Amino acid sequence: MTDHFSDIDVGETIYGSVILSFKCQGSITKGDLVKMSTHTSGSIGTVTVVATTGDVPIGQALKSGSAGDYIPVLVKGVAKLKASGSITLGAMVKTAAPGGQYVVSTASWAAGFVGKALQSLSDGDTGLFWLDC
Numbered sequence: 001m002t003d004h005f006s007d008i009d010v011g012e013t014i015y016g017s018v019i020l021s022f023k024c025q026g027s028i029t030k031g032d033l034v035k036m037s038t039h040t041s042g043s044i045g046t047v048t049v050v051a052t053t054g055d056v057p058i059g060q061a062l063k064s065g066s067a068g069d070y071i072p073v074l075v076k077g078v079a080k081l082k083a084s085g086s087i088t089l090g091a092m093v094k095t096a097a098p099g100g101q102y103v104v105s106t107a108s109w110a111a112g113f114v115g116k117a118l119q120s121l122s123d124g125d126t127g128l129f130w131l132d133c
Helices: none
Strands: 013-024 033-036 046-049 059-061 070-083 092-095 102-106 113-117 126-132
Parallel strands (some): 070 102
Antiparallel strands (some): 013 070, 059 070, 070 126, 092 113
8 A cells, every 4th residue: 555645644635625514423533435314403414434335425524523523524625535446647536345435436427426536546545636525
């Protein structure tokens, strides 16, 4: 595994244009891709970790949290994630199993779309992506 941009860790951003606060449904680790979970009338919807390829993300957790905690979520901006398989510079990516912080290349927009690769990566590498959930 190679880290292709060591200036930041997974779960940090060098450019975040949209960051929103969401309530955790369960345990979330900084850097995880998260999806909407439940909504109670009168409150903001909760988020949980994406689990499989095709889960529809809302963004990347910028802080770890437990059930009931509010955490900042990067909805649009530059994020650092892990590659599942080879990913080519400029390729569109979507959520990938085993979930959490992984993305996989996709030929076109598909369920689970996350954004585009800003670096070419091999399986297990970490690098930068334009997140546009």
